[in-house]
Amino acid sequence: MAQASDALQEFVTNLRKAPKRILETAFRTGLPSTDRARSTFVFGNVFLHLHAVRTHRWSLRWTTTLGLGIATAAAFLITLVTGVMLMFYYKPYPDVAYESMKDIHFVVPTGRLIRNLHRWAAQVMVITVILHMARTFYTAAYRKPREFNWLIGIALLVVTLALSFTGYLLPWDQLAYWAITIGANIAESPREVTDALGLTEYFDPRGLQKLLLLGSDEVGEEALIRFYLLHVMLLPLVLAALLAVHFWRVRKDGGLAKPADADARLAARREQETYPVFTEAPVKTYHLAAIVRGRTPAVGKGPENTVPSMPHLFYAELGVTMLTLLVCLALSVVADAPLKELANPNVPENPAKAPWYFLGVQELVSYSAFMGGIGIPLIALLGLALIPYLDRETAGTGEWFGGAGGWRLVRFSAVLGTGAAVIIEAVAIRFGWLREWFPDIPQLVVTAVNPGTLLTLVYAACSVWCVKRFQSARAGALALFTCFLCGFVVLTVIGTYFRGPNWEFYWSPADWPKH
Amino acid sequence: MRKNKLLLLISSAGALALLVWAAVEENFLREWRRIQAQGRTEEGPLRVQLRQIVNRGLGTKDRCVSCHVAMGPGEQGVGGAPLLKPHKPVVHDPAEFGCTVCHGGQGQATEKADAHGRVAFWPEPMLEKETTYAGCGTCHITLGVPEKNRMKAAVAAFERLDCLACHRVDGRGGTIRPGGGGMEGPDLSRTGITGYDPEWYAKHLAKRAEAKSGPWRDAFGPISPLDLALLRVYLDTRMAAPGWVEAKSVFLSSGCLGCHKLSGVGGDEGPDLTLAGLKDPGRLDFTHVAGKPVLENWFREHLLAPASVVVGSQMPPAAVLEERELAQLAFFTLSLRRRQLNDAYVPRDRMLATRFGRREFARDGATLYGAFCAGCHGDDGLGRRLPGHVSFPSVANPDFLEIASEEFLKENIRQGRPGRRMPGWLKEDGLTE
Numbered sequence: 001m002a003q004a005s006d007a008l009q010e011f012v013t014n015l016r017k018a019p020k021r022i023l024e025t026a027f028r029t030g031l032p033s034t035d036r037a038r039s040t041f042v043f044g045n046v047f048l049h050l051h052a053v054r055t056h057r058w059s060l061r062w063t064t065t066l067g068l069g070i071a072t073a074a075a076f077l078i079t080l081v082t083g084v085m086l087m088f089y090y091k092p093y094p095d096v097a098y099e100s101m102k103d104i105h106f107v108v109p110t111g112r113l114i115r116n117l118h119r120w121a122a123q124v125m126v127i128t129v130i131l132h133m134a135r136t137f138y139t140a141a142y143r144k145p146r147e148f149n150w151l152i153g154i155a156l157l158v159v160t161l162a163l164s165f166t167g168y169l170l171p172w173d174q175l176a177y178w179a180i181t182i183g184a185n186i187a188e189s190p191r192e193v194t195d196a197l198g199l200t201e202y203f204d205p206r207g208l209q210k211l212l213l214l215g216s217d218e219v220g221e222e223a224l225i226r227f228y229l230l231h232v233m234l235l236p237l238v239l240a241a242l243l244a245v246h247f248w249r250v251r252k253d254g255g256l257a258k259p260a261d262a263d264a265r266l267a268a269r270r271e272q273e274t275y276p277v278f279t280e281a282p283v284k285t286y287h288l289a290a291i292v293r294g295r296t297p298a299v300g301k302g303p304e305n306t307v308p309s310m311p312h313l314f315y316a317e318l319g320v321t322m323l324t325l326l327v328c329l330a331l332s333v334v335a336d337a338p339l340k341e342l343a344n345p346n347v348p349e350n351p352a353k354a355p356w357y358f359l360g361v362q363e364l365v366s367y368s369a370f371m372g373g374i375g376i377p378l379i380a381l382l383g384l385a386l387i388p389y390l391d392r393e394t395a396g397t398g399e400w401f402g403g404a405g406g407w408r409l410v411r412f413s414a415v416l417g418t419g420a421a422v423i424i425e426a427v428a429i430r431f432g433w434l435r436e437w438f439p440d441i442p443q444l445v446v447t448a449v450n451p452g453t454l455l456t457l458v459y460a461a462c463s464v465w466c467v468k469r470f471q472s473a474r475a476g477a478l479a480l481f482t483c484f485l486c487g488f489v490v491l492t493v494i495g496t497y498f499r500g501p502n503w504e505f506y507w508s509p510a511d512w513p514k515h
Numbered sequence: 516m517r518k519n520k521l522l523l524l525i526s527s528a529g530a531l532a533l534l535v536w537a538a539v540e541e542n543f544l545r546e547w548r549r550i551q552a553q554g555r556t557e558e559g560p561l562r563v564q565l566r567q568i569v570n571r572g573l574g575t576k577d578r579c580v581s582c583h584v585a586m587g588p589g590e591q592g593v594g595g596a597p598l599l600k601p602h603k604p605v606v607h608d609p610a611e612f613g614c615t616v617c618h619g620g621q622g623q624a625t626e627k628a629d630a631h632g633r634v635a636f637w638p639e640p641m642l643e644k645e646t647t648y649a650g651c652g653t654c655h656i657t658l659g660v661p662e663k664n665r666m667k668a669a670v671a672a673f674e675r676l677d678c679l680a681c682h683r684v685d686g687r688g689g690t691i692r693p694g695g696g697g698m699e700g701p702d703l704s705r706t707g708i709t710g711y712d713p714e715w716y717a718k719h720l721a722k723r724a725e726a727k728s729g730p731w732r733d734a735f736g737p738i739s740p741l742d743l744a745l746l747r748v749y750l751d752t753r754m755a756a757p758g759w760v761e762a763k764s765v766f767l768s769s770g771c772l773g774c775h776k777l778s779g780v781g782g783d784e785g786p787d788l789t790l791a792g793l794k795d796p797g798r799l800d801f802t803h804v805a806g807k808p809v810l811e812n813w814f815r816e817h818l819l820a821p822a823s824v825v826v827g828s829q830m831p832p833a834a835v836l837e838e839r840e841l842a843q844l845a846f847f848t849l850s851l852r853r854r855q856l857n858d859a860y861v862p863r864d865r866m867l868a869t870r871f872g873r874r875e876f877a878r879d880g881a882t883l884y885g886a887f888c889a890g891c892h893g894d895d896g897l898g899r900r901l902p903g904h905v906s907f908p909s910v911a912n913p914d915f916l917e918i919a920s921e922e923f924l925k926e927n928i929r930q931g932r933p934g935r936r937m938p939g940w941l942k943e944d945g946l947t948e
Contacts, residue, residue: 106626107565107625322526325530340636
């Protein structure tokens with residue numbers, strides 16, 4: 001009798017303790033309370049072990065990174081989740097796609113919010129990826145041993161833009177249809193050169209574009225399903241894979257870049273609140289799996305100025321992620337994503353504009369399709385990719401505007417870059433360009449001599465001058481990057497606000513001619 | 516780390532607040548929910564849910580009934596708010612046809628401005644109340660309509676001959692049999708669609724001969740052949756939309772078909788008018804248009820001064836000057852919205868017009884002249900002299916008519932005048948002698 005009631009009592013006790021025990025058993029080593037336990041927690045968790053077990057305190061400062069990398073990843077996560085939700089209702093067939101967008105907006109519960117969130121998070125992602133690239137450049141965080149990670153980052157930039165571009169077509173409204181028509185025409189612009197050189201019968205860029213990009217002679221159902229596949233499956237997989245490598249390389253290259261005197265500078269600051277460094281003496285060395293050529297968690301050297309990733313790094317990451325979510329949510333609640341009329345191949349939008357991040361390119365394309373659409377972007381990407389291999393200096397790594405020249409050079413290049421772009425554009429807008437002065441001029445001359453190439457030459461000249469003046473490749477890189485960034489901003493602003501029907505210059509949309 | 520914890524806390528709180536706000540706004544503050552919350556049926560308060568009328572044949576999903584609940588299928592008993600009035604009795608049951616096929620607007624929308632289509636980027640705003648009957652033109656084509664004077668005479672004949680004593684037309688007239696058994700005579704509002712007995716006159720006379728007293732003796736009498744012809748015109752054009760048919764007769768007196776095509780019949784100088792009423796007002800220039808920026812006002816201005824709204828237009832201004840006729844022309848053009856229809860929904864009149872070659876206009880000379888020629892040669896035939904246009908010659912000048920042989924006139928009509936604006940009509944399929 002006594003045994004039965006004991007067993008019953010035990011049963012009830014177990015039931016009451018079950019919730020807490022469920023939480024404890026989820027973690028094989030229990031909730032971590034010592035540093036060693038925290039290390040094992042990160043190391044042994046399938047989702048978390050991409051992180052290093054310990055993080056340098058310098059890396060956790062807000063001014064080191066401004067949280068831009070995590071913000072980009074967070075924006076991607078938001079687009080991923082909202083994108084999957086949208087896939088339940090979106091139908092990737094012309095006209096039906098537009099109807100499904102209307103249904104999502106008006107009828108699907110939370111459809112309006114989710115769609116807005118998806119669009120805004122995508123815009124935020126493009127902006128933060130550009131800012132993240134700028135931050136990485138200006139802190140010279142691409143230097144040895146992080147050169148390859150910089151290249152992965154360039155690849156991520158391209159994939160991000162491709163994701164945004166493929167997604168732009170999916171609503172199948174006038175905005176989408178004509179923006180993608182512009183994009184596809186830019187893709188076939190090498191025709192300008194092959195035609196002028198007479199090479200088209202051997203290499204037909206238009207044929208290739210139609211075959212690969214559109215799957216048809218015009219933008220239609222083939223292009224839509226193709227872009228849909230790229231947007232929801234192929235590109236996200238590629239992005240995820242590249243992201244994994246990108247994060248992995250951060251860790252394996254020794255964490256985020258920091259200045260050589262980071263430890264000294266940190267000592268000068270007040271101790272932040274951290275958990276105690278060790279609460280028990282280390283009883284074993286790290287596993288063999290942690291030993292990689294050269295850049296391992298230092299064995300035998302105390303972990304000064306590093307803190308356990310759990311919880312310090314995770315709070316930082318979570319904070320930035322939540323902030324990104326807050327910004328995206330605020331935008332979504334306040335502003336609707338655009339949806340114009342149903343796509344009508346017989347009624348072109350005038351002006352037909354590419355998505356905003358391509359408007360600078362479109363501005364250049366208005367002068368020369370090949371140079372603006374393919375030539376200069378490729379030169380820019382190539383230049384970006386080569387930066388870590390041309391700048392092999394070590395001075396100023398991890399410092400904002402570090403290296404020869406510094407902030408003053410950046411300021412000077414910004415002024416020069418903006419000024420040159422504005423002046424060349426002003427000349428082209430006010431006086432026209434070669435074709436207006438000499439109507440019979442051969443196409444190749446216009447391809448070679450146009451505002452885009454001129455601007456590139458000016459920037460290159462400035463950069464070379466800086467290299468010589470400061471006797472440093474870094475100075476040249478600082479000048480060139482800043483010039484290009486400012487030029488990009490100026491061209492994008494002109495393309496967005498000052499170009500109207502027929503790509504004519506207007507000071508404001510109120511001046512646009514009516515039909 | 517404390518700063519990061521604080522950042523996490525504040526951002527999470529903010530994100531949570533925004534999500535809660537979004538949830539509240541969607542589930543409690545939407546206008547259609549608030550309207551339905553006021554609704555009452557016999558059983559109690561109305562159940563608040565999204566409502567729609569789906570018609571796969573017409574390809575519509577009309578959510579108008581989320582606000583206009585009483586117009587939905589089976590919901591006529593709902594009341595409690597000014598918006599919850601049932602639809603007026605109409606021929607086409609809204610429960611089957613939906614709303615947008617007649618009224619226009621954006622059926623899929625659930626917000627008022629979007630649903631009424633009076634927003635940017637929706638090309639088909641809802642028809643204003645005054646022009647609601649323009650929606651009939653989506654599916655219907657009235658056949659055998661004469662020019663306006665003959666139309667007026669037909670209407671006058673029907674009224675004068677006191678047919679309304681027994682018959683009801685468009686809600687007017689008719690008497691109920693004193694002994695029970697319904698109306699004295701059938702409702703004639705839609706004889707243009709349903710057709711009518713061609714022997715009606717003989718049968719009426721026979722009934723009159725039999726009758727000793729009552730309405731047959733008093734109200735009915737012999738009718739002259741001229742009046743009979745007019746009555747035939749009247750009955751052939753009854754579509755339960757009188758304003759629309761009268762507007763068409765004005766259209767067929769203004770010579771529009773001389774330059775414009777309508778469902779394949781007409782001239783080539785101007786654009787096809789078959790879908791004119793579906794023009795997207797968002798793409799039109801309203802700087803010279805008086806009144807609200809709606810399509811019928813644009814049409815009105817176009818008729819008065821074509822070049823002011825369409826750059827480079829060669830169209831002469833409409834010959835009508837009366838304000839009412841101008842409004843009727845604009846209204847009729849608004850009704851030209853003959854989009855492709857699922858075969859199940861093509862009415863008999865449209866089938867006859869588009870596939871069997873029956874003419875929309877009456878075949879008498881006055882109507883043909885009014886439909887094709889009056890725009891340039893004037894409604895009195897004496898030509899038109901307009902600034903900015905080559906003079907259009909008179910064809911009704913008695914001296915000219917005395918000299919010109921019938922063959923000469925016919926040849927001019929067949930071949931036109933090459934080098935001048937007179938088009939040839941021989942190539943027109945079905946141009947009969």
